[in-house]
Amino acid sequence: MSSIIKVDTVQDQDGNNIINENANTVTVGKSGDTVNIVGTLTGFESTGIDDNATSTAITINSSENIGIGTASPSQKLDVVGSIEVSDGIYIGGTAAANKLDDYEEGTWTPSWSFETSGSAVSSAYFGNYTKIGRIVHVSGGLLTSSISSPTGNAIIVTLPFQATTESSRDFAGSLTQVRRFASNMPDLRIEVSGGTSSLRFYDNATSANNFAQLQGSDFETAASQNIVFFNVTYETD
Numbered sequence: 594m595s596s597i598i599k600v601d602t603v604q605d606q607d608g609n610n611i612i613n614e615n616a617n618t619v620t621v622g623k624s625g626d627t628v629n630i631v632g633t634l635t636g637f638e639s640t641g642i643d644d645n646a647t648s649t650a651i652t653i654n655s656s657e658n659i660g661i662g663t664a665s666p667s668q669k670l671d672v673v674g675s676i677e678v679s680d681g682i683y684i685g686g687t688a689a690a691n692k693l694d695d696y697e698e699g700t701w702t703p704s705w706s707f708e709t710s711g712s713a714v715s716s717a718y719f720g721n722y723t724k725i726g727r728i729v730h731v732s733g734g735l736l737t738s739s740i741s742s743p744t745g746n747a748i749i750v751t752l753p754f755q756a757t758t759e760s761s762r763d764f765a766g767s768l769t770q771v772r773r774f775a776s777n778m779p780d781l782r783i784e785v786s787g788g789t790s791s792l793r794f795y796d797n798a799t800s801a802n803n804f805a806q807l808q809g810s811d812f813e814t815a816a817s818q819n820i821v822f823f824n825v826t827y828e829t830d
Contacts, residue, residue, distance in 0.1 A: 600612075601613070601614050601615070602614070609623045610623060611623060611626070650662070652664050652665075652666055654666060657669070658670075658671060659671070660672075660673075661673065661674070662674050680694065681693060681694030681695075682694070693725075693726070694726070695724065695725070695726050696725055697722075697723070697724040698721075698722065698723045698724070699721075699722060699753070700719075700720055700722070701720040701721075701722055701731070701733070701751060701752070701753045702718065702720055702751060703715075703718055703720045703733045703734075703735055703749045703750075703751060703792075704718070704735075704749065704750060704751060705735065705737065705743075705747060705748075705749060705750075706747075706748050706749070706750045706791070707743040707744060707745045707746070707747055707748075707809045708745040708746040708747075708748065709744040709745025709746075709809070710742065710743070710744050710745065710809075711740070711741050711742040711743030711744055711745075711809050712740070712741045712743065713737045713739070713740045713741070713743055713812065713816070713819070714737065714738050714739045714740075714816075715735050715736060715737055715738060716736055716737070716738030716817075717734070717735075717736040717738075718733065718734060718735045718736065719734050720732070720733035720753075721733070722753045722754075724753070724754065724829070727757070727828050727829050727830070728826065728827075728828060728829075729752075729753065729754050729826065729827055729828070729829050730824070730825070731752060731753065731824070731826075731827075732822075732823065732824045732825075733749075733822070733823060734770075734820075734821065734822040734823070735819075735821050736817065736819070736820045737812070737817070737819040737820075738816050738817070739816050740812055740814070740816050740819070742809075743809025743810070743812055744808070744809045744810065745808065745809055746793070746806045746807070746808060746809075747794060747806075747807045747808060747809055747811070747812070748791045748792060748793050748794075749791060749792040749794075749823075750790070750791045751790065751791075752785065752789075752790040752791060752792065753790075754790065754829040755788065755789065755790040755829060755830065756785045756786065756787050756788060756789055756790070756827045756829060757787060757788075757827075757828045757829055757830050758787055758788040758830065759787070759830075762787040762828070763784050763785065763786050763787055764784065764785040764787075764825060764826065764827035764828065765782065765783070765784050765825070766783040766785065766792070766823055766824055766825025766826070766827075767783065767823065767824050767825070768781055768782070768783055768821060768822065768823050769822045769823065769824060770820065770821070770822040771820070771821050771822075772818055772819065772820035772821075773813065773818065774807070774811045774812050774813050774818065774819050775810070775811045775812065775813055780796065781794045781795065781796050781807065781821075782794070782795050782796075782804065783823050783825060784825075785825055785827040792823065792825065793806055793807070794806065794807035794821075795807065796811070
């Protein structure tokens with residue numbers, strides 16, 4: 594013999610609805626409650642978890658795809674909107690090498706510096722960078738507007754990240770445009786020195802296999818003649 598109890602609403606001692614059936618929707622618990630299910634929940638099929646704002650807040654479909662912000666998830670996890678991750682994302686495995694844990698992009702301000710004395714002021718410049726893990730790509734440009742007795746090695750300083758110190762490794766970059774500095778200025782190449790956060794420029798004034806570093810004396814006195822645009826990819830610690 595079986596017994597059947599038919600109710601639309603079950604209330605707690607304070608008169609709050611804890612089980613309520615209305616228009617084929619069953620609500621368990623009241624706002625702020627924690628609902629614990631002890632045992633196995635069978636015969637359960639969910640097409641959506643309502644956040645009281647949209648019926649497609651979280652969706653689980655018949656393909657076992659989970660959607661957040663979408664009623665039709667096409668992948669195991671389908672998110673419509675932004676994702677914030679406090680630790681990292683693993684791709685293809687759980688080893689440290691599979692962890693995509695660091696991405697950054699932004700701007701930086703390159704400027705000339707001379708290792709002995711003097712200065713150069715830039716009237717126009719830009720710097721952008723992208724960092725994925727330990728790999729950094731920077732690009733930038735400088736146009737000098739005034740020069741004050743520069744002597745010694747010329748460098749561009751304030752790279753957004755210091756180059757790795759492993760084996761004092763150096764990283765070569767490319768110059769997309771150079772306007773001649775001094776007269777008869779040979780072609781330049783660019784390099785990030787290991788363990789530093791600066792760019793150095795070299796010319797082949799001596800021979801093709803013996804590059805000399807760009808000097809302050811190599812700068813054109815007509816300041817507007819000193820223009821460089823560059824790209825370089827290097828590794829940071």
